[in-house]
Amino acid sequence: MNGLFDDAARLRTAATWVMGRGMAMALQSAWTEWERTLQTGDLVFFHGIFLESEEIEIISRSEWSHVGMVVRLPGFDEALLWESTTTETLEDVEQHRIKTGPMLVRLRERIATDEADRYDSRYAFRQLQGDRPADTLDKFQAFVEEVHDASFPSLTKMAEELLAGSWDCQADEKTFFCSELVAETYMRLGWMERGHPSNYYTPKLLAKSQDLPLAAGLVLARELRYLKDAEIPTVQP
Template sequence: MVREISYSDIKGSLKTGDLMLFHGEEPSSKLIEIIEWSYWSHVGMVIIPEDIGLTGKEPLILEATSSGDGIEDVINKAPKEGGVMLISLEERLNVDISNRYDTHFKVKYINRTLNVVELEQLKAFIYEAHDKKFPNDKELFKYYLEGRHYNEPMPDNMAFCSQLVAETFMALGLLSKRYVSNGYCPNDFNEDKDLPILKPFYILDGARLK
């Protein structure tokens, strides 16, 4: 039996830098899960607004996706069609569940809070990356496979989900830049045994959500 709980049960435990994994039902999500042989097809990073100088206390999610699904991006104050966005985590989960885009979720906690320097680096990176576009399906798989197998970087003006998470950890000095960010998949942040971590830092299992 898989024991799953609701988002409201863990909402208060989330901190900036934690991750959320998504199990998708869309054809592209299923293809990602087949390619990486994993249950998870999407990943985003939790951001607490006040940690990066924004108002509000409701957890946000920093993600790169093909559609914002009408959810307001807190930087633009309007929905984005796709690409890198910073949106309400609760709204993302509710929209995904109601439309059956994603049906199961998993929390991954980082083992410590980010320090003041790391939060400043994070804020700068978010604003720097915010205009990056999401590749089409063909480009996504091309860039991922080239990064995974040949360590070849993708264009700087594009981002996809696990690539954005990896690049964010690199910007914080937590993940080595020896391996390109587009060579990471969502499951790398679920089973993090081989992540090239630079500092005392690791990712812990949290609850499965539905």
């Protein structure tokens, strides 16, 4: 009898493993299908659930505390995220070190890690429509080299820079907060006019504004596309 019970227990364990693996594979497949639609310039928004993010969302009256930009680069078979953050959890794919401030990370890993570590709980995309100029990659790489070693400002300095931006005063480029980096990238690529300084822009503005001064032929989608629970990637062992 003990042998029968042992066999039944092993079968249950095996079935649980198979079901869990099948669910994980289904989640990864859903994310892969979603990721294939993303192109350089698409914006990614994060709803944070830790204290610093919640403070930013309350102050800005926004659903979003963080924004980054999707990047497709030669040599990488998955979408990357160009962002500026204080989160020291992922290695920069070009500098091969963990850092704060402007960095390039794998988008799947950023979302999966933030979800697992309970930094964020909601994600959405605002896709950029229109043809990207042929020199986009060269301009982007030049800008990355210029600012890659910059840092993320303190909360006090970020507030000061946002205030300066509201008066159309450009902040220095020794530090970048997240939406400032995205806006400056758009400007350096020639995708957005410098009607306001890059430190004028917030995640809320980049997510909601329908009159951003984009270059002719480029349009940001009017509606955000939210990731469904089944599409959120998981941390891979």
